[in-house]
Amino acid sequence: MxxxxxxxxxxxxxxxxxxxxxxxxxxxxxxxxxxxxxxxxxxxxxxxxxxxxxxxxxxxxxxxxxxxxxxxxxxxNIDECLMRLRYGRYVWQAEQLFGTAGAEIVQLILDNGKMRPPDVISRLSVYDPVKGPAVYAQALHKLVDGAYLRPSTVLSHQSPRDKWIRYEAEEKAKISGFPTAKELKQAKETADARLKREEEEAEEIGMKRKPKDQSGRSSHKRKAVEEDVVDDEVYFRVNCEKFNIHIRNKLIENAATERYNGCTGLVLRATLKATDAKQLRLTDVRSDPTSFANVVMQLPEDEDLSAGLVLQSSKRPSTMTLVKDYLGILASADNPTATGRAASFVSISSSKVQVEFELIRRRLRRRVLEAVARERHGDDGVRILRLLTDTGKMDEKQISKIGMMANKDVRPLLSAMSADSLISLQEVPKSADRNPTRTFYLWYVDAQKAESALLDNLYKTLYNIAMRRQAEEEEPVVAAVLEKRQRTDVSQDEERLLTRNEREVLAQWEKKREKLTVLEMRVEEAVFILRDLGRLGSSDD
The missing domain is CATH 1.10.10.10 (Winged helix-like DNA-binding domain superfamily/Winged helix DNA-binding domain)
Structure with a gap:
């Protein structure tokens, strides 16, 4: 619950x-x-x-x-319910990727939950019955082929956690005698593989093969060529995870741009775009390897990459050379240590490049925790959080000494951060009686506990934002103006049929709504980092 x-x-x-x-x-x-x-x-x-x-x-x-x-x-299904906050962003992404037709298809399916392709095309082709069906059918094929739409099957209406527990119990029942740790681990891995295989098989029913004869050949040499077409009998729903992958990639690009410059973010975006078709899971540790040439092909032709580097000579190097330099910077090639690898964005091996999703996820989650610590406890709180994260368990005197802070300032700060669940306390008794005077008290960062507590606060903030928007909208003066604007005659000519006072009330309401929407998007971005990209959204927890 x-x-x-x-x-x-x-x-x-x-x-x-x-x-x-x-x-x-x-x-x-x-x-x-x-x-x-x-x-x-x-x-x-x-x-x-x-x-x-x-x-x-x-x-x-x-x-x-x-x-x-x-x-x-x-x-x-709580995750599916919370995902509805991003539906507007999904429609916008579909428009950027597939045009207006793709956005209309995604919006229609989101409004109806799940639909069959003939129903989608007939509903959207009402105003253009001649060209509309072909346009929407093409856009629908691209959405299904790119896994932006997934088939809705019986398995998708059952809790995957229940199936995983049942499969694990079946594997454990096959073990004779008292199971060992290795056998239990193998049973869990087998259950995971079985569940994943079922999901992949269920998603394959959305497309079917249709034989098509090649024209322009003689009858005795004509061969049947199969092409994929969308199955009209399957109900499709929006695949939120595929759209979430684009949100993740945008966050990664913004992180690289913020750390280095815009050209570096552009190269990283091209690297992500080169493997976009194979990115199907948010839980991937790293992307598939791709070559430098594929990265160059994904770059815009009118971009000047030399503007982001300080070149030694006046002669402008080739685009391939510039891309290699940027990827070397993103891979922390100048710092081949554990610290440099932890700060990298990509890894390079044998002329292939991979985006390290797991390393970037850790840094994004840590940045959210540090931002909360700085907001609530100042720079000293961030110093303690970083010290405990990098070093591990430490007592109060060690924190005071290594952090170069007065002991009288450290003690209340530790208590306040512990109350916010940013740090935790571990008791290590010296004797069996657990006497407090003979006990070590070690402070450390329990990342999962801190992220879980912060996520609860973010959910509370999202609820308060929604209630504030509702309260502003239900204010008598605003409600009267909004109700008047919904009239057909007023909506066609607001300047003439609304008084100046009503237009001012309407402008103030729209300004407040815009601020609340921006705030909601920022909070939702933090939720995405902690839940969808974090350990809280993994199946192991």
Missing amino acids: ADVDTVRLCEQIIRTQFGPLTATVASVLLTRGRLSLPQIVRFSKLKPRTVRAAILVLVQHNVLWHAHDEGELLEV
């Missing part, structure tokens, strides 16, 4: 997008865990017909999981 802040945020999201009755059903499942349909009816105090309709809506939009344990049980 989720914590209080996560439950409030999920309930608020469902209330905003599906209404109060559906939010009531979701709230019961969020607070009480898995329930059957009669239990939901009893706890929600709604009519069975209303509950069934709400459940159908949530299942259609992939917010509910099915569990068959002594009957059919329902459970909220």
Whole structure:
């Protein structure tokens, strides 16, 4: 079950997008865990017909999981619910990648949860029945082929955690006698591989082979050539992970640009783009290797890469030479130590380059923790956090000595940071009676605990932002103006039919809404780093 802040945020999201009755059903499942349909009816105090309709809506939009344990049980897919905060960004990404047609397809499927290709094309081709079907069919094929849309199967409506537990139990049952640690580890790996194989097989049903005869050849030499076409009988849903990969790549590019310069970020973006088709999981440790020539091919032709380097001669080197120099900088080639590798963005071996996702993820998570420590406890808090992260467990006197801080300043700062879960305390007793006077108290950074506590605070912030936006919108003066603007005649001529005072109220409201939206995007970016890129989003936890 989720914590209080996560439950409030999920309930608020469902209330905003599906209404109060559906939010009531979701709230019961969020607070009480898995329930059957009669239990939901009893706890929600709604009519069975209303509950069934709400459940159908949530299942259609992939917010509910099915569990068959002594009957059919329902459970909220919290990750899918929280992912709805990024739907606007997904539509924008689809427009940047596939044009207006791709954005309209993604938006339509997001609005309906899952749809079949004929239904998508018929809905979008209403205003252009001649050219529309071909345009949307081509865009839909690109989305499915690039894994931006994935088939919705029976497996996608079941909790992967349940299947993993069942597979692990089946593997453990095959072990005779008392299992060893090696056998238990092998059972977990086998369960992971089986679950991953099932997911890959389920995603392959979205495309089917269609034989096509090659024209321009004689009949006795004509051979059937197979091409992939989208299966019209399959329901497709948006693959959030593929869009999240683009968000991750943008964060990596911004980190390189901030550390070095814009040209370095441009080269790193070209490196990521060269392996974009093979990036299917956020959990990948590193990207597939690619050659320097592929990186050069992904660079814009009008960019001057020499502007980001201090060249020794006036003669401008070739683009390949400049790219090698930038990749050497990103790989920390001038510092071949453990510290240099930990600070690198890419790794180079035998004329191949790979982007080190795991190293970058660690630095991004650490930067978020340091930003929170600086905001709440100043530069001294960041100094202590870095000292404990790099060194490990230390007592108060060691922190004071190595950090060159007065002991009277260190003690209250450690207590305050411990209250915020940024650092933790480890007790090491000298004797069996655990006497406090004969006990070592060592401070250290429990990264998972700190990130989990910070993530809860970020969820609380997102909920407060949404409630603030709702309160501003429901203010009587603003609500009256917004209601008047929704009229057909007013929406066509706001300048003439709205008074100056009403236009000022409307401008102030739009300015407040813009500020809240920007703040929400910044908080959501931190959530993405800690949850989707962090250890909190891994399957092992």
